[in-house]
Every structure is written in structure tokens, then in C-alpha cells.
Amino acid sequence: MEDWLTVFEEATGRDLSQFAQWYSQAGTPRLKVAETWEPEGGGENTSSRLQSRDPEATGEAPDHVRGVAPLASRLQSRDPAATAEAPDQVRGVGDVDREAQPKGRYTLTFEQDTAPTPGQPLKDPQVIPIAVGLLNPNGDEVLPTTVLEMTKDRESFAFDGLAAKPVPSILRGFSAPVILTRDTSAEERAFLLAHDTDPFNKWEAGRQLAKDVLTAMVRDGAAPGPAYLDALERVVRDDTLDPAFRALVLRLPSEDDIAQTLFDASTTPDPTAIHTAREKVADALARHLSPVLPHVYEAMNLPGPYSPDPKAAGCRALRLTALALLTRLDGGKRAEAQFRAADNMTEELGALACLLDAGNGAEAVASFYRRWQHDRLVMDKWFALQVSHADQDRAADVTQTLTAHPDFDWKNPNRFRSVIGALAMNTAGFHHPSGASYDLVADWLIRLDPVNPQTTARMTTVFETWRRYDGDRQGMIRDALKRIAATDPLSRDTTEMVGRILGD
Structure with missing residues (x-):
């Protein structure tokens, strides 16, 4: 140096x-x-x-x-x-x-x-x-x-x-x-989102503004304001911007990100309320952009054979982002057509995710399995998609059902993460008030530890943010962690991780 x-x-x-x-x-x-x-x-x-x-x-x-x-x-x-x-x-x-x-x-x-x-x-x-x-x-x-x-x-x-x-x-x-x-106002962030010529700051302004909108909805029952929606529309309509960048700007902050933002602001996050607010923002955005979304969706459909180059990948990203919003308006009509006609994995999986979000994915899930059941990596995506896009009230049940599937090889680390790990990514489902997901994950970690202690130890980190939630959820997570810690025998790796998370 x-x-x-x-x-x-x-x-x-x-x-x-x-x-x-x-x-x-x-x-x-x-x-x-x-x-x-x-x-x-x-x-x-x-x-x-x-x-x-x-x-x-x-x-x-x-x-x-x-x-x-x-x-x-x-x-x-x-x-x-x-x-x-x-x-x-x-x-x-x-x-x-x-x-x-x-x-x-x-x-x-x-x-x-x-x-x-x-x-x-x-x-x-x-x-x-x-x-x-x-x-x-x-x-x-x-x-x-x-x-x-x-x-x-x-x-x-x-x-x-x-x-x-x-x-x-x-x-x-x-x-x-x-x-x-x-200190910046929501109006200034909306202004930068709409007008800034620097891509990083344009994206950052949009991300911070989205977090402001979502936290205000959770804490105060506010509605997404026109400044935010108008600024996003300006981005979507700007054909001089890279399609991949436009897709990135349209992506809402994750529910876990909002939970941490609320916690940092001394507000106890409610995963159910966060999920509801995020869904409302997505619905409002779909309605606001409804005049332009069909055009964007069709314009990003590049003719010719599949290409992995950045331009084509960016077009597919924006096309799928538009499809996800359109699905909120048409119940999955376009997504079903894209699923049937897709000539690449990106668009097929994207359409399947939209159908699962719309609650109309059963037939597509079965069709996808019949086509790709012999490809282990693709099947990992198939498992993960069903869990991560499951309704919050059914997330634990969907996960439990998939663990009984003949192709769920729990001793395979990738397959285990594609199901149990995906449940933790479904923030509202994982933190469901019933605590069912906590117990399910704990059961499987106890079962996995004698076979693969390294993966088990890493997977315990799904519980590491437990202190930011309400007393009831903290109690249920603490009980799940103590149940893991009380397992005899328990590997040194998992013992160390659970002890660190509990603060013992």
C-alpha cells in the first residue's frame, strides 16, 4: 500500500x-x-x-x-x-x-x-x-x-x-x-427522485422516501402521498434511464428493512402492520402507474432469442417489475400468459411469483414442477418461491407441507435453506403472531444439528433480530432458542451461536 x-x-x-x-x-x-x-x-x-x-x-x-x-x-x-x-x-x-x-x-x-x-x-x-x-x-x-x-x-x-x-x-x-x-423533507426527496441526474442519489432519495412513506403509514395510518407516486411515474416514463435502474427504483424497501428502520426510530415494529402498509403502497403505485404500465411491459419485450447481456437483462427486470404491478390490477391475467409463453427461466419464474402473489398459482406450480423436476437447482427455486410468496397466515403451513414433499432432501444444505431459510425471508409469515413459524424452524434446526452443525449454526441467525419486536414475539423466540439450547447433545457451533443470540 x-x-x-x-x-x-x-x-x-x-x-x-x-x-x-x-x-x-x-x-x-x-x-x-x-x-x-x-x-x-x-x-x-x-x-x-x-x-x-x-x-x-x-x-x-x-x-x-x-x-x-x-x-x-x-x-x-x-x-x-x-x-x-x-x-x-x-x-x-x-x-x-x-x-x-x-x-x-x-x-x-x-x-x-x-x-x-x-x-x-x-x-x-x-x-x-x-x-x-x-x-x-x-x-x-x-x-x-x-x-x-x-x-x-x-x-x-x-x-x-x-x-x-x-x-x-x-x-x-x-x-x-x-x-x-x-435533515431533508419528503418534498425534497421527491424532488431529487424526479430530477436528480446522479443515479445513486436518485435511487437513494427514492429509497429514503419510500421508507418515510411506509413508516408514516405504520405509525400514523397515513396514505402514500402524490409527491412520491408522481416522482416514481416520472422515473418510469423516462426512457433515457437504464431499464434496470428504473426497475431498481420501483422496488419497495423490504419488510425487514422497514422493521429495522422503525426500531432505529424507537418504535416497536409490527410485522403484520408493515406487511399491510407495504401492500397498500404497492396497490396505490399500481393504480397510479396504470396508464403507463402496459406500454412499459410491452416495450421491454425484446424480440429475438434470449440474451444474457446487461441491456436484455435490464429490460427483463423492468418488464417483470411492471408485470408484478399489473398483476395487482388484472388478477394475474398477463402473468398467466407470460408463464405459458416464457422462453427463459427469468420470465417463467417471475410470472410464477406474480401468480403466487395473486393467489392463482396452483396450476402453474404443478406445471413448473413437471417441467423442471429433474433439475436440482431449479427445484431449489421452486421450493423457495412457494414459501417466500406464501400468504402470511399460511406461511408456516405451506412450509410444513413442502417439508413432506418427496423432493425435500433436508440433508442437502441448499434444499434445506430453500425451504426453511425462505420462511425467514417471508417476514410477516415468519413473525406471525401465532409463533408457528418459530416453532417449525426450531424443530428443523434441532433435527439438522447432528447431521450438519455448520448449516444449523448459520441458520440460527434468522432469530438474531428478536429483541426489536414486541414482548409476545420476544417471548416465543426466546422459548424456541432455549429449546434448541437445551437439546442434548448439541453441536459446539450451534451452542455458541444460540448463546450469542440469547446474550447468555
């Missing part, structure tokens, strides 16, 4: 000793962000301010306001006549009368902090590259992606010559491995 840094120091002429701390200093920095907006901003010339980066030369205080040199160089080289798309508030800096231009100043202030770790109670500031873009209130990008280099505990960066307070897009492309902390 030292040789690698030396090469870059020689090539760039920079001292990279502070950068080397990423390799010697433990912990993940937390990056806090605050913003200020001054409509008149002091009236300083944008280009001169942006070039003033040396605190010793400018006499700035340690908590100084730094300009952004990359922005200045771009603005000075931009010909307003040749660049018609340049936003009015930055186009022409240095080229037109500055007195006629607005002089609002927007400032971002960053603070970094890394928590103490064993042997390193005090942490030095890291070099953090913060990729930032700014968007106008109308959605136009006023500042393309610009990397701000943070080297101190606290630093501020100013952007002058703006006509209106911009919306920031921070940490574009996940430019640094930090935890970003910034």
Missing part, C-alpha cells in the same frame, strides 16, 4: 499522508451537513471567491468558507453563446455585466466525526471527497457534479451568483464511504 501511495504522490505532487489514514484509522466517519442561503450573498465576484482555496493565503479562519475552484474554471471557460443549455444564474460569469446578475450565496457546511474504537480513542479528520451537484427549484442542474475536498473537522463551501436557493445532491456516486446525516 505504501508503494501505491508513493506512486500517486510522485504523479500528483501531493502529500497523501492524510489520505493514508483511511488504511490505518478504524471506523466509519459520520458526515453532518448544514446549509445556509443568503439571497444577496455579500455581492462578491463568484469566480474570485471560488478560486480562493488556500486558507493561509486568504487569511481564513479554521472554520472557513471555501470556494469551489472546479466550478469557477468551468464557468470561466463556458461560452454563453455556444452553451445555450447553461443555467442563467451561472452562465456568463466573467462574460457579462455582473451588476445585472443575481448574487445569492448558498453555503454547505460539513462536519465529520469518527467514533472512538479500541486502541484509537481520538480520531484525526479524514480526507473526504464529497461529490456535489446543485439543482434549480425547477429541476435544472445549475452545478454539475463537483468534488469538494474536505480535510478538516469542519469546513464550509460557498456557491455564489445563484438566482434561487438550490436543492443539493450530496455524495453523488457514493463518492466517499461515510454515513451522511442531513
Whole structure:
């Protein structure tokens, strides 16, 4: 690593000793962000301010306001006549009368902090590259992606010559491995989801907004608002976006993710309420996108033979995402047709999942088995799909039935995980108030341990989040874990894992 840094120091002429701390200093920095907006901003010339980066030369205080040199160089080289798309508030800096231009100043202030770790109670500031873009209130990008280099505990960066307070897009492309902390409203997240030009931040805004919507529904009985649905519609209709990316943005956070989000916010998660809220959001999204979904579904059906290339795979992903939403509207009519006509495993399994969600999958399940029963890997998917898509009230029963299937070889680790592991992935079914799934999983882990203690030990982790749930569920999970722990004999691996989960 030292040789690698030396090469870059020689090539760039920079001292990279502070950068080397990423390799010697433990912990993940937390990056806090605050913003200020001054409509008149002091009236300083944008280009001169942006070039003033040396605190010793400018006499700035340690908590100084730094300009952004990359922005200045771009603005000075931009010909307003040749660049018609340049936003009015930055186009022409240095080229037109500055007195006629607005002089609002927007400032971002960053603070970094890394928590103490064993042997390193005090942490030095890291070099953090913060990729930032700014968007106008109308959605136009006023500042393309610009990397701000943070080297101190606290630093501020100013952007002058703006006509209106911009919306920031921070940490574009996940430019640094930090935890970003910034208070943002649902409206701002919807705005970034609809308008941000950076794929990572666009997706992250949508993910956070979806979590906001779902947690509000669980805690307050709220309904999914039009801002979220409209922003998603804009993404779906944007054919310039990669199909795989659009499919990813449309994917709702998992029920387990929402449970952890609620727990982190000091709210005891109710798996049943989370499942209900997630279903309501999916139904609302299907209805909202109903005018465009049929077109998207057909447009993503590429002609010709199956191809595994990224473009084709992305089209299949978006097509199946559209199919899942359409199934909520037509009861599985399109899914049944796709299942019969599919010429590849991806679309056949996707259609089967839609039919199972719609409660109309019995015939397709039987047909799939007849066709693929001699392929062990495909059968693993067949087992897992039925359990993970089972109704929450029937999840334990479906799992129990499948464990009696002639092809359920419980001594095969992949087959065991495809059934018992899939039950844990069905969050609402696994955490059903009856506790039936807890008992079923415990029974099978006790049976498996003498044969395969390694798989048994790994599978006990399905219980490791038990402390975040209500008292009744905690009690039932604790009883299941203690029953496993009381088994005699019990392998050392499983004993260790169960003891760790129980906290004994």
C-alpha cells in the first residue's frame, strides 16, 4: 500500500499522508451537513471567491468558507453563446455585466466525526471527497457534479451568483464511504427522485422516501402521498434511464428493512402492520402507474432469442417489475400468459411469483414442477418461491407441507435453506403472531444439528433480530432458542451461536 501511495504522490505532487489514514484509522466517519442561503450573498465576484482555496493565503479562519475552484474554471471557460443549455444564474460569469446578475450565496457546511474504537480513542479528520451537484427549484442542474475536498473537522463551501436557493445532491456516486446525516423533507426527496441526474442519489432519495412513506403509514395510518407516486411515474416514463435502474427504483424497501428502520426510530415494529402498509403502497403505485404500465411491459419485450447481456437483462427486470404491478390490477391475467409463453427461466419464474402473489398459482406450480423436476437447482427455486410468496397466515403451513414433499432432501444444505431459510425471508409469515413459524424452524434446526452443525449454526441467525419486536414475539423466540439450547447433545457451533443470540 505504501508503494501505491508513493506512486500517486510522485504523479500528483501531493502529500497523501492524510489520505493514508483511511488504511490505518478504524471506523466509519459520520458526515453532518448544514446549509445556509443568503439571497444577496455579500455581492462578491463568484469566480474570485471560488478560486480562493488556500486558507493561509486568504487569511481564513479554521472554520472557513471555501470556494469551489472546479466550478469557477468551468464557468470561466463556458461560452454563453455556444452553451445555450447553461443555467442563467451561472452562465456568463466573467462574460457579462455582473451588476445585472443575481448574487445569492448558498453555503454547505460539513462536519465529520469518527467514533472512538479500541486502541484509537481520538480520531484525526479524514480526507473526504464529497461529490456535489446543485439543482434549480425547477429541476435544472445549475452545478454539475463537483468534488469538494474536505480535510478538516469542519469546513464550509460557498456557491455564489445563484438566482434561487438550490436543492443539493450530496455524495453523488457514493463518492466517499461515510454515513451522511442531513435533515431533508419528503418534498425534497421527491424532488431529487424526479430530477436528480446522479443515479445513486436518485435511487437513494427514492429509497429514503419510500421508507418515510411506509413508516408514516405504520405509525400514523397515513396514505402514500402524490409527491412520491408522481416522482416514481416520472422515473418510469423516462426512457433515457437504464431499464434496470428504473426497475431498481420501483422496488419497495423490504419488510425487514422497514422493521429495522422503525426500531432505529424507537418504535416497536409490527410485522403484520408493515406487511399491510407495504401492500397498500404497492396497490396505490399500481393504480397510479396504470396508464403507463402496459406500454412499459410491452416495450421491454425484446424480440429475438434470449440474451444474457446487461441491456436484455435490464429490460427483463423492468418488464417483470411492471408485470408484478399489473398483476395487482388484472388478477394475474398477463402473468398467466407470460408463464405459458416464457422462453427463459427469468420470465417463467417471475410470472410464477406474480401468480403466487395473486393467489392463482396452483396450476402453474404443478406445471413448473413437471417441467423442471429433474433439475436440482431449479427445484431449489421452486421450493423457495412457494414459501417466500406464501400468504402470511399460511406461511408456516405451506412450509410444513413442502417439508413432506418427496423432493425435500433436508440433508442437502441448499434444499434445506430453500425451504426453511425462505420462511425467514417471508417476514410477516415468519413473525406471525401465532409463533408457528418459530416453532417449525426450531424443530428443523434441532433435527439438522447432528447431521450438519455448520448449516444449523448459520441458520440460527434468522432469530438474531428478536429483541426489536414486541414482548409476545420476544417471548416465543426466546422459548424456541432455549429449546434448541437445551437439546442434548448439541453441536459446539450451534451452542455458541444460540448463546450469542440469547446474550447468555
